[in-house]
Amino acid sequence: AQSVTQPDIHITVSEGASLELRCNYSYGATPYLFWYVQSPGQGLQLLLKYFSGDTLVQGIKGFEAEFKRSQSSFNLRKPSVHWSDAAEYFCAVASGGATNKLIFGTGTLLAVQP
């Protein structure tokens, strides 16, 4: 069965520092992978997606993610974090088949120190 693991529940970084959020997935075929961000009291905003092709994908707000099939990972990165990046980040994998169902990880809560 498909699954997504986000090992870090909570991460704190200083403003201006680099960021990497980890995501590991379990999926039999080539996965469709996503990163979403959720600000308090809000819905989910799509940051970026990987379907196929170039394993380094660029997203909005300066985020990027790299798909590594050998490690079953899809880590999210940002070179320089801004205070406004404080939020919860979710990695997701499409369940496949004739459905748009997404399977989400448990999320990583990012705090940004001034």
Place this chain on the structure above:
Amino acid sequence: KAGVTQTPRYLIKTRGQQVTLSCSPISGHRSVSWYQQTPGQGLQFLFEYFSETQRNKGNFPGRFSGRQFSNSRSEMNVSTLELGDSALYLCASSPTQNYEQYFGPGTRLTVT
């Protein structure tokens, strides 16, 4: 284009009551999915509708139901509310079966 809208944004209900939540997808999107978000269980898939047909259903009791109208708007209904149904209910729409989904702001349901 307007985003996904959900009404109401906040709702307080009593145990045993029923509730109906509404979702209007992005114009042109035919797929609508519903998710429940709780601190304990995280984001869990409820069901998906595509062209008025339920295409997939998550592992939730029959008290949770939904439907989709010809204009792609969707509603979900929860009957006989329980305290554990308190959650943020998120709706997401997608143009077709390409898995890329756009979420609404959610409806915060509190059951007392």
